[in-house]
Amino acid sequence: MGWLSLAIWTPIVFGVISLLLGREGQQNIVRWLALIGSLIGLAVTLPVIAGFRIGTATMQFVERHPWVERFNIHYHLGVDGLSMWFVPLTAFITVIVVIAAWEVITDRVHQYMGAFLILSGLMIGVFSSLDGILFYTFFEATLIPMYLIIGIWGGANKIYAAFKFFLYTLLGSLLTLIALIYLYNASGGSFDIATWHRLPLSMTAQSLIFFAFLAAFAVKVPMWPVHTWLPDVHVEAPTGGSAVLAAIMLKLGAYGFLRFSLPIAPDAAHHWAWLMITFSIIAVVYVGLVAMVQKDMKKLVAYSSVAHMGFVTLGFFIFNDLGMAGGIVQMIAHGFVSAAMFLSIGVLYDRVHSREISAYGGVVNKMPRFAAFALLFAMANCGLPGTAGFVGEWMVILAAVKFNFWVGLLSATALILGAAYTLWMYKRVYLGPVANHHVEELTDINGREFFIMALLAAATLYMGVYPKPFTDVMDASVANLLQHVAQSKLR
Amino acid sequence: MESFGWATLYPEILLLVAACVILLVDLRVTDTRRTLTYALTLLAIGAASVIAGMQALSGQTAYGFSNMVVNDPMGNWLKCFAGIAMMITLVYGRPYAADREMTRGGELFTLGMFSLLGMFVMISGNNFLVVYLGLELLTLSSYALVALRRDHGQSTEAAMKYFVLGAMASGFLLYGLSMLYGATGSLDIGQVIKAVSTGQIRHQVLVFGLVFIVAGLAFKLGVAPFHMWVPDVYQGAPTAVTLIIGGATKLAAFAMLMRLLVEGLLPLAFDWQQMLAVMAVVSLVIGNLAAIAQTNFKRLLAYSTISQMGFVLLGLMSGVVNGNASAAYNAYSSAMFYMVTYVLTTLASFGVILMLAREGFESEEISDLAGLGRRSPLGAAVLSVSMFSLAGLPPLVGFYAKLSVLQALITTGLSVYIAIAVFAVILSLIGAFYYIRIVKVMYFDASIQPVRVNAPTDVRVVLAVNGGLILLLGLLPSGLMKICADAIVKTLGS
Numbered sequence: 001m002g003w004l005s006l007a008i009w010t011p012i013v014f015g016v017i018s019l020l021l022g023r024e025g026q027q028n029i030v031r032w033l034a035l036i037g038s039l040i041g042l043a044v045t046l047p048v049i050a051g052f053r054i055g056t057a058t059m060q061f062v063e064r065h066p067w068v069e070r071f072n073i074h075y076h077l078g079v080d081g082l083s084m085w086f087v088p089l090t091a092f093i094t095v096i097v098v099i100a101a102w103e104v105i106t107d108r109v110h111q112y113m114g115a116f117l118i119l120s121g122l123m124i125g126v127f128s129s130l131d132g133i134l135f136y137t138f139f140e141a142t143l144i145p146m147y148l149i150i151g152i153w154g155g156a157n158k159i160y161a162a163f164k165f166f167l168y169t170l171l172g173s174l175l176t177l178i179a180l181i182y183l184y185n186a187s188g189g190s191f192d193i194a195t196w197h198r199l200p201l202s203m204t205a206q207s208l209i210f211f212a213f214l215a216a217f218a219v220k221v222p223m224w225p226v227h228t229w230l231p232d233v234h235v236e237a238p239t240g241g242s243a244v245l246a247a248i249m250l251k252l253g254a255y256g257f258l259r260f261s262l263p264i265a266p267d268a269a270h271h272w273a274w275l276m277i278t279f280s281i282i283a284v285v286y287v288g289l290v291a292m293v294q295k296d297m298k299k300l301v302a303y304s305s306v307a308h309m310g311f312v313t314l315g316f317f318i319f320n321d322l323g324m325a326g327g328i329v330q331m332i333a334h335g336f337v338s339a340a341m342f343l344s345i346g347v348l349y350d351r352v353h354s355r356e357i358s359a360y361g362g363v364v365n366k367m368p369r370f371a372a373f374a375l376l377f378a379m380a381n382c383g384l385p386g387t388a389g390f391v392g393e394w395m396v397i398l399a400a401v402k403f404n405f406w407v408g409l410l411s412a413t414a415l416i417l418g419a420a421y422t423l424w425m426y427k428r429v430y431l432g433p434v435a436n437h438h439v440e441e442l443t444d445i446n447g448r449e450f451f452i453m454a455l456l457a458a459a460t461l462y463m464g465v466y467p468k469p470f471t472d473v474m475d476a477s478v479a480n481l482l483q484h485v486a487q488s489k490l491r
Numbered sequence: 492m493e494s495f496g497w498a499t500l501y502p503e504i505l506l507l508v509a510a511c512v513i514l515l516v517d518l519r520v521t522d523t524r525r526t527l528t529y530a531l532t533l534l535a536i537g538a539a540s541v542i543a544g545m546q547a548l549s550g551q552t553a554y555g556f557s558n559m560v561v562n563d564p565m566g567n568w569l570k571c572f573a574g575i576a577m578m579i580t581l582v583y584g585r586p587y588a589a590d591r592e593m594t595r596g597g598e599l600f601t602l603g604m605f606s607l608l609g610m611f612v613m614i615s616g617n618n619f620l621v622v623y624l625g626l627e628l629l630t631l632s633s634y635a636l637v638a639l640r641r642d643h644g645q646s647t648e649a650a651m652k653y654f655v656l657g658a659m660a661s662g663f664l665l666y667g668l669s670m671l672y673g674a675t676g677s678l679d680i681g682q683v684i685k686a687v688s689t690g691q692i693r694h695q696v697l698v699f700g701l702v703f704i705v706a707g708l709a710f711k712l713g714v715a716p717f718h719m720w721v722p723d724v725y726q727g728a729p730t731a732v733t734l735i736i737g738g739a740t741k742l743a744a745f746a747m748l749m750r751l752l753v754e755g756l757l758p759l760a761f762d763w764q765q766m767l768a769v770m771a772v773v774s775l776v777i778g779n780l781a782a783i784a785q786t787n788f789k790r791l792l793a794y795s796t797i798s799q800m801g802f803v804l805l806g807l808m809s810g811v812v813n814g815n816a817s818a819a820y821n822a823y824s825s826a827m828f829y830m831v832t833y834v835l836t837t838l839a840s841f842g843v844i845l846m847l848a849r850e851g852f853e854s855e856e857i858s859d860l861a862g863l864g865r866r867s868p869l870g871a872a873v874l875s876v877s878m879f880s881l882a883g884l885p886p887l888v889g890f891y892a893k894l895s896v897l898q899a900l901i902t903t904g905l906s907v908y909i910a911i912a913v914f915a916v917i918l919s920l921i922g923a924f925y926y927i928r929i930v931k932v933m934y935f936d937a938s939i940q941p942v943r944v945n946a947p948t949d950v951r952v953v954l955a956v957n958g959g960l961i962l963l964l965g966l967l968p969s970g971l972m973k974i975c976a977d978a979i980v981k982t983l984g985s
């Protein structure tokens with residue numbers, strides 16, 4: 001069993017055990033079990049980072065076994081520079097989420113922890129699948145735990161949000177399934193993604209495939225105009241659910257573009273790039289403006305996520321190495337920053353039980369240590385140099401200016417808009433005099449909360465100051481992908 | 492002397508003898524829960540399934556009784572699965588039946604065995620009349636089973652509807668068969684296909700008979716527009732009996748479709764595939780749309796069945812493309828895989844309803860499931876697995892069923908079929924809505940019935956295994972796929 005299999009199955013096994021063991025009254029055992037499981041899950045991803053050979057675009061840590069012979073489906077795993085960092089990132093965020101839920105979740109703890117651990121394994125599976133059906137299986141299976149997480153532990157309007165999440169994402173992925181079967185037939189009976197990369201296809205076929213994939217991935221990213229589910233779901237999801245959703249799940253969609261849409265349908269991708277760039281710019285500018293007027297903190301961060309993911313897709317579809325690498329860096333950075341933003345909101349929500357910006361004011365007076373962390377994360381969210389948020393945005397903007405001045409200009413407004421909505425929220429929530437008796441009663445973060453904030457802060461700063469380990473890993477794969485995409489697959 | 496070929500009918504003979512013996516033994520049983528009858532019945536059905544399974548493993552095809560019956564891998568596997576399905580049904584159904592005074596006599600068990608015998612005969616039939624005979628034995632037993640709670644208004648009404656519509660369907664079928672007999676001069680399936688293949692017979696006559704046959708089959712299978720009886724009978728029949736109709740019986744119905752349409756009338760595939768296509772699309776629409784509005788869980792499952800049967804038809808109609816039957820094995824084995832896994836999932840979902848039902852409480856409204864996640868973690872888990880599987884989500888077996896059928900459709904390369912595949916996929920999104928609504932009720936809603944669920948150990952164990960199989964076959968579907976593919980290849984190849 002290879003490291004990738006261990007990274008996938010360790011959390012799943014621990015999740016299943018905690019589902020089976022759990023009884024009311026055994027909550028502490030389950031919590032420790034989940035923590036141990038997530039830590040082992042993180043530990044087994046370390047060899048993947050350590051053993052990853054830089055400077056080659058080939059798949060590494062490959063495992064390949066026949067799975068369903070009749071359809072020639074393989075249990076085929078492997079990572080390259082595009083996907084490698086998401087494996088440890090997912091495991092890391094899972095540890096954070098388990099610790100963050102420690103005292104907060106008291107209802108059905110075993111199911112909560114079980115769902116998150118299983119979800120973690122499934123998402124790692126998505127990032128490391130090299131077989132179409134294996135990818136689809138992991139991609140779809142994530143819906144089940146997420147549906148339950150939102151529906152059981154969510155807020156007042158949780159049912160609506162859970163259904164919206166489930167059906168929205170399912171519609172996209174069902175169309176993808178058709179595309180997968182089409183490719184299976186076109187390639188003479190193979191679900192191997194690498195084979196599909198080499199498969200010549202007509203323009204019509206490529207366009208149809210491109211849009212079928214777009215249906216799944218655009219919803220997941222989410223791109224404007226199919227982003228409307230995200231704010232609703234974020235608002236209702238529990239803190240851990242929001243963190244995982246923003247940090248990892250959105251990346252599944254963006255990753256799908258890299259692994260499927262671009263290399264399988266390169267001509268269609270070039271042909272429709274204008275559309276994708278337009279959508280991305282609208283996400284960056286328009287959704288950024290929408291974020292500005294939000295009254296609900298979680299909604300604000302949700303819209304900011306859409307805007308940030310707009311950068312990612314923009315980077316992918318201007319087809320140069322800086323943009324694509326910038327997009328991937330932005331995905332990783334957004335994983336840290338958005339998780340931190342949602343966990344910060346969770347800290348406040350646990351104490352006051354309100355997400356309204358107007359319910360707060362002057363939090364810094366009562367929670368100085370927390371306010372310091374929150375400031376760091378807010379700065380990272382608006383892309384301050386020296387934080388993780390800056391690197392990816394800067395690379396994408398540079399690439400965009402190179403591609404077209406006006407596209408670059410419009411995308412650069414994100415820095416202004418991001419600063420405006422994030423810092424304005426920060427001012428209203430944290431600064432000023434103590435607003436009401438709820439804020440008056442606030443207590444500063446405890447050791448557990450301090451610990452997770454410190455971990456995320458360290459990650460944010462490290463990536464901002466020294467992004468080389470991240471970019472080095474992806475360089476060769478990005479160059480290889482761009483070279484592949486530049487060649488026409490038309491017959 | 493030409494041998495009768497007794498071996499071809501061992502499972503049927505065993506069942507017939509056992510049913511008669513158990514009927515007599517039951518006269519001496521005074522226990523109101525019929526433990527002895529129950530044990531003997533399970534033993535007999537188990538033995539018959541084992542024999543069928545062993546015959547299936549041998550992979551041989553044999554004809555017996557002057558070509559009246561055939562013993563081939565497809566039939567044997569279907570018999571084996573139908574027997575297992577019937578055993579599971581009886582395990583789930585016994586506590587339910589005992590609470591409703593349905594076990595004052597042993598009818599549930601003996602009629603169950605006779606209906607199973609009917610299914611076996613249908614599956615083995617190599618002659619129009621034998622198939623019809625099996626069908627009648629099955630349906631007559633089912634009519635009586637539906638009416639088993641004779642002092643219960645709804646059951647009686649359901650039995651009446653089932654009988655009247657069922658008899659009409661049988662009439663249709665028989666009429667169609669007689670047309671074919673007139674045209675080809677034979678009732679033997681092998682002779683019929685030879686006669687039809689010659690192309691000497693007037694196409695008009697054949698198609699005229701075919702229409703009636705397809706209508707009769709559609710009735711029995713419960714696909715739109717011949718689905719009217721399905722919701723009423725599913726809802727009105729005692730749940731244990733609903734499971735007999737909705738479970739094992741579907742396997743026999745599939746065998747009948749294969750025998751009559753594929754083995755008997757494959758040269759007319761162009762004609763019946765069009766009919767199946769229309770029925771499949773209509774079933775998908777009606778089944779999925781009507782299910783949304785249901786508040787009764789059994790009725791919802793009935794509409795869901797209609798749409799799932801639509802999917803089976805999608806598989807069956809992709810066998811022959813432009814007169815080329817090279818994709819036939821793939822298509823028919825995908826349909827068989829779909830049917831087998833569908834029955835497995837149905838058993839689990841009705842099993843949960845049966846487990847929750849208590850004396851004087853049917854537990855058939857969707858709202859009765861509220862808070863099940865706390866009251867019965869096992870039941871809720873098994874039902875969620877079934878619902879997600881019916882919705883076609885991986886890693887559950889329903890996904891591979893849908894994948895196989897969609898693959899068969901898309902492989903045809905016909906743009907109409909690809910359009911139908913896209914359409915089916917979009918409708919299964921609608922289906923997903925009502926399936927996950929059940930999950931929502933179980934896990935998200937607060938409990939109305941604070942009662943904890945008590946179920947006998949045998950029910951709990953079988954239910955856990957049943958739910959586990961849905962997941963296990965979803966993770967490792969290869970074995971069952973191979974069984975279905977081999978069965979179809981060996982049966983049609985000979």
